[in-house]
Amino acid sequence: GAVVSQHPSRVICKSGTSVKIECRSLDFQATTMFWYRQFPKQSLMLMATSNEGSKATYEQGVEKDKFLINHASLTLSTLTVTSAHPEDSSFYICSAPAGALYGYTFGSGTRLTVV
Amino acid sequence: QKEVEQDPGPLSVPEGAIVSLNCTYSNSAFQYFMWYRQYSRKGPELLMYTYSSGNKEDGRFTAQVDKSSKYISLFIRDSQPSDSATYLCAMSEGKLIFGTGTLLAVQP
Numbered sequence: 001g002a003v004v005s006q007h008p009s010r011v012i013c014k015s016g017t018s019v020k021i022e023c024r025s026l027d028f029q030a031t032t033m034f035w036y037r038q039f040p041k042q043s044l045m046l047m048a049t050s051n052e053g054s055k056a057t058y059e060q061g062v063e064k065d066k067f068l069i070n071h072a073s074l075t076l077s078t079l080t081v082t083s084a085h086p087e088d089s090s091f092y093i094c095s096a097p098a099g100a101l102y103g104y105t106f107g108s109g110t111r112l113t114v115v
Numbered sequence: 116q117k118e119v120e121q122d123p124g125p126l127s128v129p130e131g132a133i134v135s136l137n138c139t140y141s142n143s144a145f146q147y148f149m150w151y152r153q154y155s156r157k158g159p160e161l162l163m164y165t166y167s168s169g170n171k172e173d174g175r176f177t178a179q180v181d182k183s184s185k186y187i188s189l190f191i192r193d194s195q196p197s198d199s200a201t202y203l204c205a206m207s208e209g210k211l212i213f214g215t216g217t218l219l220a221v222q223p
Contacts (some may be wrong), residue, residue, distance in 0.1 A: 006158070014140065024173040032206055034211060043121075043203060044159070093158050103164040104211050108157060 002028055002098035008109025013084055013114055018093045021079045023094035030096035033077035034104070035069060038091040050077045084114040118142050121204055121214030130223050134191040138214045141185065145206040148180050150189045153201045153216070157219075162207065164188035194221045 003026040013019050023033060031052050036044040048064075050056040050071035058064045066088075068080040077096075080110055094107040121138045128134055136150075147166055151159035163178035165171045171178045177190040187206075191198055199221050204214040 041218075044213045046210060046212070091156070103147065103151065103159065103161055104205070104207070106151075106158040111156065 002102035002105045004030070004094060004096055004098075004105050004107040006094055006110060008110055009108060010111045011113070013112070015085055015114055016083055018080055018082045019084055019112060020095055021081075021092055021094075021112075022075050023079075023096075023097075023107045025075045025096055028096075028098050029074040029079065030098075031074060033071060034095045035067075035077075035079050036095065038093060038109075044093060048079075080089045081112065082111070085113045088112065089114045118212050119214045120170070121206065122217055123215050125218040125220060127220045127222060128194055130194060130196060130221055132194050133187075134194050134198070134200075134219060134221075136185050136189040136191075136202050136204070136219070139185055140187075140206055142206070142208065142212075143182075143185065144208040145212075147207040148178070148187050149205040149207075149211075150176075150178055151203045151205060151213075153203060155201075159203055183191055194219075196223045198219045201207050 005024045007022050033050045035047045038044045047062045048056045048058045050069045052071045056069035071077040093109045095104050098105040119140045150163045152162050153159040168180045168182040175192045179188040201216040201218050203216045205211050
């Protein structure tokens with residue numbers, strides 16, 4: 001139980017285009033979704049927190065107009081990287097609290113490469 | 116000062132050794148403490164999850180939390196080459212905050 005499905009697992013896009021990453025909770029309702037970015041050999045850095053039905057909360061230094069987050073339902077949260085640039089290339093991971101038994105469960109991550 | 120401090124390693128041990136991984140933290144509001152294992156290019160997977168102070172054991176893994184010292188540990192007994200990965204401590208009082216991760220290599 002408590003699985004978060006994240007897609008795509010890998011995406012290569014051209015500079016200036018937008019990329020959407022989806023995270024779905026498969027067997028529980030995710031009222032909150034956390035979005036992280038991880039650069040090579042570094043830890044996960046929290047970018048933003050999305051809550052179903054309300055605006056996302058962004059961490060300091062994260063551009064809300066560049067990283068658009070939508071949490072339209074209790075099972076789906078999306079992160080759109082707009083006008084991507086090579087410096088946005090990174091590993092993006094979502095996570096949702098899944099109750100006392102499972103703690104926070106993570107998606108499998110999306111490796112974004114902007115060329 | 117970072118909220119969560121973790122020695123990045125790398126840590127190299129022979130197969131069968133006992134491994135000790137540690138994190139310290141500064142926010143006394145943290146209530147939930149977790150250890151995650153992350154293989155290269157994969158999402159983190161939950162190893163241990165504890166609430167407040169105390170010990171928790173699961174197979175070869177033991178997690179300890181000492182809230183008075185703001186210190187948590189993960190012990191791995193009889194370490195195996197398949198344990199080679201990055202180990203991340205994480206803590207929460209709402210948001211989940213990660214340590215930098217410790218890269219562990221278990222040599223056969």
